[in-house]
Amino acid sequence: MANSKLDNEAREQRILDAASNLIVRQGYDKSTMSDVAEEAGISRGIVYLHFDTKEKLFEALLIREITHYGETWNAYFESDPRSGTIGGIFRGVLNAINSRPLMTAIVRRDKRILGSYLHKPGGMLASLESSSVIPDLIKALQTAGTVRKDIDASVAAHIFDILSHGQLTLGDIKSPDTFPPFEVVMETLADMMDHWLTPEGGGNSEAGKAVLRQIGAAAEAQFEQMKQAKELNEGQES
Known part of the structure; x- marks a missing residue:
């Protein structure tokens, strides 16, 4: 029984891996359940045993991507001594987003990849778009003495947002072959932000870390509520 459950979970991850590769390559609208089955090397019927619609498959994929983003960010946060500064936060956010192509597409709201789901009323992306924590984060960092209080x-x-999205979308108008290494750009931008926003005499980075833990926990709780609401809605529909 235990082996059967493990096989089932492994097969589901295989389906999600295939869907991620396929959707990044040709987009949500052009990808079918048959395409996913072929990409995963399994039958279409098995795909439908796990996900009875393409939309539910994609939403499971979104949940996995966002979960991975949170795990990547947490690992960076705990390992980098500068993660409590505004520049360190910026660098950590961009590194986590850049770690997976689909996560980059989610943040960019990439129309080619996300297709018709991008503007689906009540969809997960609509919920995420309305839940930005950056303004509240900066206000909390100001209160903690990590960011200058004279800045709006x-x-x-x-x-x-301009710097984040600019870094992620510049490849649309310039050849990425001309870009400096991503890590060098992130380090330079982080230094610039710290120089601009840190109070004179240095900010309180430990207080900044405490703020991040608090806001991170709140964001995680909000994400869990969104998942539970989605599961409840699916249960009522079935």
């Missing part, structure tokens, strides 16, 4: 938090959050 909403303006700083907007610039944070």
Whole structure:
């Protein structure tokens, strides 16, 4: 029985891996359940045993990607002594987003990859778009003494978004072959943000880490609530 459960979980991950590769390559709208089955090397019937619609398969994939993002960010946060500064936070966020192509597409709201699901009313992406924590994070970091208090938090959050999305979308208008190494760009941007936003005399990075733990826990709880609401809705539909 235990082996059967493990086989079932491994097969589900295999399906999700195949769907991720396929959707990044040709987009959500052009990918079919038959395509996913072929990519995974299994029958279409087995795919439907795990996910009875393409939308449910994609939402399971979104949950996995966002979970992986959180795990990557947490690992970085606990290992980097600078993770409590605003520049360290920026670097950690971009490194975690950049770690998987589909996660990058989610943050970019990439129309080619996400297709018609991007603007689905009540979809997971709509919920994520309305739950940005950056403005609240910067205000909390100001209170903790990690970020200058004379800076408008909403303006700083907007610039944070500009830099983040600019790094992720610049390849749409310039050849990536001309870019400096990603790690070098992230380090330089992090240093610039720390220089601009850290109070004179140095900010309180330990207090910044405490703020991050608190906001991270709240974001994780919100994500769990969203998953539970999705599962409840699916249960009512079935």
